[in-house]
Amino acid sequence: MSDYLSDFASLFSQYDVLGAFWVNIQLTFWAAIGSMVLGSVLALMRISPAASMRAVGAGYVTLIRNTPLTIILVFLVLGVWSQLTISFSDDFNRNFFVYAVIGLSIYHAAFVCEAIRSGVNTVPAGQAEAARAIGLSFLPAARLIIFPQALRGAITPLGNTLIALTKNTTVAAAASVTEISALMKTMIEFRPDVIIAVFLTVALGFVIIVIPVGLLTTWLSQKLAVRR
Amino acid sequence: MKYGKPMTLAALAATTALTLTACGGNDDGGGESSGGDGGDSVRIGIKYDQPGLGFKDGEEYTGFDVDVAKYVANELGYSEDQIEWVESPSANRENMLSNGQVDMIFATYSITDQRKESVGFAGPYFVAGQDLLVSQDNTDIKGPEDLEGKNLCSVTGSTSAQKIKDEYAGTVNLVEQGGYADCVTMLGSGGVDAVTTDDIILAGLAATDANSGKFKVVGNPFTEEKYGVGIPKDSDRCQAINDAITKMIDDGAWEDAVTKNTEGADYKYNEDLNPPTPDACA
Amino acid sequence: MSTSVLFDVQGPRAKRVTMILNVVAVLLVAALAWVVLQKLGEQGQLEPAKWSALFTERTWGNFLIPGLVSTLQAAALAVVGSVLFGLLFGLGRLSGLWILRAVCTVVVEFFRAVPVLVMMIFFYLGLARTGLVQPSETPFWAVIIALILYNGSVIAELVRSGVYQLPKGQREAGLAVGLTPSQTLRSILLPQALTAMLPSLVSQFVVILKDTALGYIITYPELLASARRLGSGDGNILQTLLLAAVVFMVINSVLTFSAGRLSRLLSYRTSGKTKPLHEAAEGGKTG
Numbered sequence: 001m002s003d004y005l006s007d008f009a010s011l012f013s014q015y016d017v018l019g020a021f022w023v024n025i026q027l028t029f030w031a032a033i034g035s036m037v038l039g040s041v042l043a044l045m046r047i048s049p050a051a052s053m054r055a056v057g058a059g060y061v062t063l064i065r066n067t068p069l070t071i072i073l074v075f076l077v078l079g080v081w082s083q084l085t086i087s088f089s090d091d092f093n094r095n096f097f098v099y100a101v102i103g104l105s106i107y108h109a110a111f112v113c114e115a116i117r118s119g120v121n122t123v124p125a126g127q128a129e130a131a132r133a134i135g136l137s138f139l140p141a142a143r144l145i146i147f148p149q150a151l152r153g154a155i156t157p158l159g160n161t162l163i164a165l166t167k168n169t170t171v172a173a174a175a176s177v178t179e180i181s182a183l184m185k186t187m188i189e190f191r192p193d194v195i196i197a198v199f200l201t202v203a204l205g206f207v208i209i210v211i212p213v214g215l216l217t218t219w220l221s222q223k224l225a226v227r228r
Numbered sequence: 229m230k231y232g233k234p235m236t237l238a239a240l241a242a243t244t245a246l247t248l249t250a251c252g253g254n255d256d257g258g259g260e261s262s263g264g265d266g267g268d269s270v271r272i273g274i275k276y277d278q279p280g281l282g283f284k285d286g287e288e289y290t291g292f293d294v295d296v297a298k299y300v301a302n303e304l305g306y307s308e309d310q311i312e313w314v315e316s317p318s319a320n321r322e323n324m325l326s327n328g329q330v331d332m333i334f335a336t337y338s339i340t341d342q343r344k345e346s347v348g349f350a351g352p353y354f355v356a357g358q359d360l361l362v363s364q365d366n367t368d369i370k371g372p373e374d375l376e377g378k379n380l381c382s383v384t385g386s387t388s389a390q391k392i393k394d395e396y397a398g399t400v401n402l403v404e405q406g407g408y409a410d411c412v413t414m415l416g417s418g419g420v421d422a423v424t425t426d427d428i429i430l431a432g433l434a435a436t437d438a439n440s441g442k443f444k445v446v447g448n449p450f451t452e453e454k455y456g457v458g459i460p461k462d463s464d465r466c467q468a469i470n471d472a473i474t475k476m477i478d479d480g481a482w483e484d485a486v487t488k489n490t491e492g493a494d495y496k497y498n499e500d501l502n503p504p505t506p507d508a509c510a
Numbered sequence: 511m512s513t514s515v516l517f518d519v520q521g522p523r524a525k526r527v528t529m530i531l532n533v534v535a536v537l538l539v540a541a542l543a544w545v546v547l548q549k550l551g552e553q554g555q556l557e558p559a560k561w562s563a564l565f566t567e568r569t570w571g572n573f574l575i576p577g578l579v580s581t582l583q584a585a586a587l588a589v590v591g592s593v594l595f596g597l598l599f600g601l602g603r604l605s606g607l608w609i610l611r612a613v614c615t616v617v618v619e620f621f622r623a624v625p626v627l628v629m630m631i632f633f634y635l636g637l638a639r640t641g642l643v644q645p646s647e648t649p650f651w652a653v654i655i656a657l658i659l660y661n662g663s664v665i666a667e668l669v670r671s672g673v674y675q676l677p678k679g680q681r682e683a684g685l686a687v688g689l690t691p692s693q694t695l696r697s698i699l700l701p702q703a704l705t706a707m708l709p710s711l712v713s714q715f716v717v718i719l720k721d722t723a724l725g726y727i728i729t730y731p732e733l734l735a736s737a738r739r740l741g742s743g744d745g746n747i748l749q750t751l752l753l754a755a756v757v758f759m760v761i762n763s764v765l766t767f768s769a770g771r772l773s774r775l776l777s778y779r780t781s782g783k784t785k786p787l788h789e790a791a792e793g794g795k796t797g
Contacts, residue, residue: 048517049517049520049524050528050531050532052528052532052535062763062766063759065716065762065766066716066720066758066759066762066763066766067720067755067758067759067762068720068721068723068724068734068755068758069720070723070724070726070727070734071723071734071751071754071755071758074406074410074751075751075752075755077403077405078405078410078413078414078747078748078751079748082413082414082417082418082419082420083417083419083549083550083553083555083748084546084549084550085417085418085419085549092379092401093401096403132517137517138517141517163623167623167624167625167626168625170625170627170628171724173384173727174406174727176384176403176404176405178404180628181627181628181631182384182385182404184628184631184632185384185385185631185635186385188631188632188635188636189319189385189635192635192639195632195635195636196636199628199636202624202628203623203624203628203629206623206624206625206628207619207620207623207624210622210623211619211623276731276739277735277738277739277742278742279742279743283739283743284739285568285572285573285743286568286571286572314646315729315731316645316646317649317729319634319635319638319729320638320646320648320729323638323639323641323645323648324645324646327641327644327645329645329646406726406727406738407738407742407747408742409738409741409742409745410747412745413745413747413748416553416554417553433742436742436743436744436745437744437745438559438560438744438745438746439745
């Protein structure tokens with residue numbers, strides 16, 4: 001048993017497990033910001049007065065939501081990077097990190113948009129009517145009255161999207177980013193003797209990251225809930 | 229029917245298990261022939277996704293590995309329609325042999341001491357080496373030492389990628405992709421300057437219709453990979469397979485197979501090491 | 511809130527402005543598309559041969575259809591498995607026994623937190639070592655088991671929240687007519703909760719179908735893997751991947767659409783809410 005444990009411990013000196021997890025966390029952080037911004041714009045489009053805007057927003061969500069994330073990432077690297085030769089950073093590896101963040105943002109923005117829209121649905125019609133009654137036009141009404149309330153109502157689905165995003169960073173290996181799932185594959189390949197421990201380490205790592213996010217969103221959604 | 233109920237449950241469980249297994253693809257059919265030579269079929273493991281070596285197109289199987297496998301099987305007394313092809317991805321090869329799921333494996337399978345501990349090998353029937361694929365008009369990359377500051381592509385988690393990481397880290401920009409075809413697409417657009425893996429695999433990729441004439445294999449292999457025929461450890465076929473390989477080399481069929489499967493790739497195998505003489509059987 | 515109260519119906523001036531902006535936007539997109547196509551043309555990606563090959567009998571018969579069949583096979587088994595797993599553990603979480611509740615909660619929370627891809631890789635490399643299944647079937651089983659554990663846990667949550675979201679009166683009425691708590695659960699609450707969660711369930715199937723695409727990483731010959739194989743052999747992987755993406759989109763759109771229809775159809779058969787907790791609300795999605 002202690003042999004097994006020391007074998008297992010040697011993994012950490014052989015492979016940079018924490019470093020790989022750190023890559024996933026960074027991916028999560030930047031993609032969370034990216035998808036939040038893009039998702040909010042999409043949500044705004046979906047409730048906007050112009051029919052064309054609504055159509056574009058709806059089209060984006062339908063298209064992206066029904067495409068596997070792996071395909072989106074492969075397209076970005078194989079299509080945009082290699083065919084259109086667009087580069088975001090002079091540092092070779094950094095460039096793929098940026099691509100992975102963009103891919104994750106594009107994909108999760110669709111879910112963020114839907115989350116915000118469900119939040120908008122929790123805002124009573126009277127709020128919008130009141131906003132219009134005092135003479136606010138669409139954008140100020142959305143910015144000052146609707147969105148602040150909608151975001152509060154959307155905390156739970158937004159939190160779930162964040163959790164999904166955290167886990168989906170494991171797919172970034174498709175964009176040539178060395179993160180934990182790629183490392184896990186290598187570790188199992190070369191150290192099959194400690195396969196169970198490797199899996200449990202990676203799995204528990206995600207549990208440790210994901211569960212606090214879940215608890216935080218539950219707490220936030222209760223704290224920020226609008227009494228109606 | 230005193231035991232009626234448990235029996236029914238057991239039967240149900242068995243049926244379910246059978247149905248479930250059946251969904252996994254019928255690779256285990258024809259298991260009765262696993263014994264001696266001249267039975268009604270032989271199960272051969274190949275790659276399905278490696279153009280030029282082992283490639284499945286509907287019911288047609290093509291590539292150098294496939295051609296050698298057909299020749300050897302024929303020498304062992306199996307006609308082409310007695311061959312049952314099974315896909316054997318790299319990670320599964322040892323297990324498929326030790327579980328007796330296949331009789332022979334021809335799948336860019338390098339003979340290594342570590343693998344010899346769990347499986348047997350006949351051959352080698354080809355000696356490959358890690359090399360570089362570059363575009364036809366490239367003249368400044370002649371070997372791994374010319375890669376400094378260049379972009380290189382290989383497959384995620386492959387030994388070729390690992391080798392570059394270990395020996396040329398810091399000087400080479402390595403992109404890791406899901407498959408070699410992705411790498412070749414990048415090479416075609418200039419996103420990367422070279423693709424690396426075993427020379428004959430590169431040749432096979434460059435020989436596909438759409439790529440023919442666009443790329444060349446540098447021809448300066450920097451590792452030595454002896455492709456062997458994987459057989460179960462207790463198999464008694466090693467000598468017969470070696471004889472078949474020797475015969476194939478002697479009568480020119482081997483040369484024809486290499487040429488046919490790498491046409492258009494501007495490729496010449498390493499003549500110091502090829503055609504190889506099979507190792508003595510244990 | 512209906513979005514129509516957010517703004518006044520556009521007047522003539524707003525309509526004109528919108529129209530002008532639309533035209534500008536379309537022109538911008540068209541210009542961008544033209545630049546992209548120009549670039550792709552330079553790279554030789556627009557050669558007719560690379561595209562026409564997508565619509566041949568060989569492409570579909572030898573690669574895409576077999577791949578699609580594998581995808582659907584894995585998805586179908588995973589759907590059945592996850593529904594069973596979900597019911598079992600969902601009910602476990604509603605049980606009166608605290609120990610059973612605790613165990614089910616831990617299991618469900620654990621598998622919801624672990625990425626599907628990580629589970630697939632583990633079972634792929636792990637199963638091969640146990641010798642329980644034929645080596646050539648390990649990718650298949652790894653895909654199925656990983657999908658069942660993850661999606662089953664999500665469905666377990668759906669079952670639990672479905673029961674909780676029913677109006678309190680339903681349970682009280684059951685108890686009032688003399689049913690025991692477990693009888694109330696079985697004959698009053700569960701049937702309504704299940705009906706209410708059907709649309710969410712269908713949305714979850716989209717997730718399962720999309721996640722089978724991760725199988726290509728562990729060599730399961732599903733649609734994406736077949737498309738890659740075809741592209742490797744013909745040297746047009748960009749085009750074949752695009753085709754695979756379109757096939758995925760079409761199937762998933764049909765499923766999403768039916769989820770919406772189903773929820774309207776079922777809304778009068780339960781006192782629960784049938785609106786699909788769209789995937790965002792359940793966080794149920796990966797790859």
